[in-house]
Amino acid sequence: EAQVTQNPRYLITVTGKKLTVTCSQNMNHEYMSWYRQDPGLGLRQIYYSMNVEVTDKGDVPEGYKVSRKEKRNFPLILESPSPNQTSLYFCASNKQGSPLHFGNGTRLTVT
């Protein structure tokens, strides 16, 4: 089954404790991206990747890092999480010109 898999689904952490949210896709898509969803703001792009070792900032990259060492994986790293990063995060992948496929989301709470 074609899918984008994110883990974990729920995560509660404390300020400053490094965390990683994993994302994997099995569709051989070149493009992968991370979005955060906040009430009243819709989804905003954090980072995206056009292929292995090619990443770039989206609209709200501050406080986040990504890496793309393999085509299928695109982890999101928060080196020092803060409460304003409490949000619902989505990973997505797509082929050029095709719609995005989204994962089921990771709900992160930073206290």
Next chain:
Amino acid sequence: AQSVTQLDSQVPVFEEAPVELRCNYSSSVSVYLFWYVQYPNQGLQLLLKYLSGSTLVESINGFEAEFNKSQTSFHLRKPSVHISDTAEYFCAVRGIQGAQKLVFGQGTRLTINP
């Protein structure tokens, strides 16, 4: 750059009534247009898309949207809604060329009352 405005944050309707969720966009380049649906506690699913061709596009569950270039709109409609349509709906645009970034509207929460 693109931007998307969904004019209603919440839309309550009665079951079997018609509904329209409004979406306007702005862009300096040609765009693709999408509607995504998010059911409670789930991720986003593609509902329908406009890439080219006929300006009226339909989904398998009875929704349709019409691309109106002159009004820069892509409103979503359904003639008769069901309880199962309760969800949040997001309009999104993406430039035809260049980066694959989707720009989303703020979302419209559709609530169906029996």
